[in-house]
Amino acid sequence: xxxxxxxxxxxxxxxxxxxxxxxxxxxxxxxxxxxxxxxxxxxxxxxxxxxxxxxxxxxxxxxxxxxxxxxxxxxxxxxxxxxxxxxxxxxxxxxxxxxxxxxxxxxxxxxxxxxxxxxxxxxxxxxxxxxxxxxxxxxxxxxxxxxxxxxxxxxxxxxxxxxxxxxxxxxxxxxxxxxxxxxxxxxxxxxxxxxxxxxxxxxxxxxxxxxxxxxxxxxxxxxxxxxxxxxxxxxxxxxxxxxxxxxxxxxxxxxxxxxxxxxxxxxxxxxxxxxxxxxxxxxxxxxxxxxxxxxxxxxxxxxxxxxxxxxxxxxxxxxxxxxxxxxxxxxxxxxxxxxxxxxxxxxxxxxxxxxxxxxxxxxxxxxxxxxxxxxxxxxxxxxxxxxxxxxxxxxxxxxxxxxxxxxxxxxxxxxxxxxxxxxxxxxxxxxxxxxxxxxxxxxxxxxxxxxxxxxxxxxxxxxxxxxxxxxxxxxxxxxxxxxxxxxxx
Numbered sequence: 015x016x017x018x019x020x021x022x023x024x025x026x027x028x029x030x031x032x033x034x035x036x037x038x039x040x041x042x043x044x045x046x047x048x049x050x051x052x053x054x055x056x057x058x059x060x061x062x063x064x065x066x067x068x069x070x071x072x073x074x075x076x077x078x079x080x081x082x083x084x085x086x087x088x089x090x091x092x093x094x095x096x097x098x099x100x101x102x103x104x105x106x107x108x109x110x111x112x113x114x115x116x117x118x119x120x121x122x123x124x125x126x127x128x129x130x131x132x133x134x135x136x137x138x139x140x141x142x143x144x145x146x147x148x149x150x151x152x153x154x155x156x157x158x159x160x161x162x163x164x165x166x167x168x169x170x171x172x173x174x175x176x177x178x179x180x181x182x183x184x185x186x187x188x189x190x191x192x193x194x195x196x197x198x199x200x201x202x203x204x205x206x207x208x209x210x211x212x213x214x215x216x217x218x219x220x221x222x223x224x225x226x227x228x229x230x231x232x233x234x235x236x237x238x239x240x241x242x243x244x245x246x247x248x249x250x251x252x253x254x255x256x257x258x259x260x261x262x263x264x265x266x267x268x269x270x271x272x273x274x275x276x277x278x279x280x281x282x283x284x285x286x287x288x289x290x291x292x293x294x295x296x297x298x299x300x301x302x303x304x305x306x307x308x309x310x311x312x313x314x315x316x317x318x319x320x321x322x323x324x325x326x327x328x329x330x331x332x333x334x335x336x337x338x339x340x341x342x343x344x345x346x347x348x349x350x351x352x353x354x355x356x357x358x359x360x361x362x363x364x365x366x367x368x369x370x371x372x373x374x375x376x377x378x379x380x381x382x383x384x385x386x387x388x389x390x391x392x393x394x395x396x397x398x399x400x401x402x403x404x405x406x407x408x409x410x411x412x413x414x415x416x417x418x419x420x421x422x423x424x425x426x427x428x429x430x431x432x433x434x435x436x437x438x439x440x441x442x443x444x445x446x447x448x449x450x451x452x453x454x455x456x457x458x459x460x461x462x463x464x465x466x467x468x469x470x471x472x473x474x475x476x477x478x479x480x481x482x483x484x485x486x487x488x489x490x491x492x493x494x495x496x497x498x499x500x501x502x503x
Contacts (some may be wrong), residue, residue: 042080073103144181165190228356256348
């Protein structure tokens with residue numbers, strides 16, 4: 015593979031929760047792939063910090079096993095692995111006490127390199143860690159912290175968390191990570207919109223009939239049952255992932271591709287979102303797979319709560335009250351145990367003002383589909399004449415750009431979302447990270463929706479394992495003469 019990556023500055027990355035699931039599955043294997051790509055300086059250090067009673071040797075062995083299990087096909091050979099493991103250190107640390115902090119301080123203070131601290135821990139520990147970083151002299155003006163979702167569970171807790179972090183760090187030091195923004199296709203969405211004259215003149219309510227955003231999963235809640243039953247699809251997916259995709263598809267062109275310019279435009283979109291009426295919301299809970307309940311139980315069994323009213327599926331309709339999008343519906347949908355794993359943004363353009371081919375030609379629309387997973391790519395549906403004699407019979411065909419097929423794999427550096435975002439932290443680039451006011455605005459829109467169904471004692475609609483969700487979600491669009499794009503891989 016020919017690498018086109020640019021090395022970053024010398025850095026120390028401290029991973030709080032360095033023995034946890036996220037670190038093992040994503041962060042550490044991703045850093046190893048960046049090492050293989052030649053992006054990490056040989057003197058850079060990755061310092062695991064967690065409660066586990068390990069030494070550096072034991073930590074390196076744990077990371078070796080994690081890379082073997084989760085490193086993927088792009089992991090390079092044993093020689094590179096040994097060099098990478100040699101850059102790892104470990105400190106046993108108590109996030110709420112004093113154990114380990116002096117050792118960590120001695121490792122990182124006064125080294126004249128980028129210092130980044132990844133909070134791969136529960137949000138309840140964010141404030142404790144931030145306070146101790148300051149107490150031990152590690153929260154200087156050059157330090158950067160990375161915080162994972164959930165960033166609050168409502169507007170009040172998000173504000174409180176923002177206020178706590180702001181006590182110790184400036185906003186330009188805080189990187190609120192949403193891995194969806196690190197996906198190649200999400201960034202390509204901005205390239206398609208703002209790098210092609212073809213689309214921007216049509217990107218408005220005059221030409222767009224509606225926009226759909228779907229994030230469908232085939233898995234259930236798995237081992238996250240306790241967390242998920244307190245969160246649900248609205249908090250876990252819509253308030254952050256889908257909201258970010260909505261912002262990117264709907265925002266005005268920023269003056270430049272720079273952190274605050276991009277985030278200012280996203281914030282305007284969130285603040286322009288209309289309130290969602292109760293009849294424009296459908297919530298669902300998946301049921302057990304027929305004849306296979308032991309392996310694929312229903313939601314309530316999976317979370318061990320027989321009376322749970324938490325949604326594993328949600329679909330809703332909203333609009334954006336501004337000149338560009340007035341009157342254009344945006345449909346958002348996400349759920350677990352659905353027919354296929356698929357994340358897709360679909361822009362459905364309006365019919366031509368007049369068909370010269372008559373009613374028998376049928377209804378044909380241009381549809382732009384941006385696939386985020388599993389097969390990243392962009393497809394534009396266009397209408398052409400069906401080949402052969404017999405008159406003007408029209409058919410729709412795709413102009414397909416699947417990245418894996420279109421781009422030369424020997425000249426593409428396939429970067430996981432976490433890899434890209436962590437390197438952006440080291441570079442000091444906040445473009446793909448959420449700002450504090452953006453998070454609060456998203457919660458300000460989300461809270462009334464949740465409060466509304468709680469006040470109504472709303473019960474989620476059941477839906478079958480491996481389906482498209484509750485039938486009411488189909489009706490949400492059908493009553494307006496539209497239909498969901500079929501969920502498929």
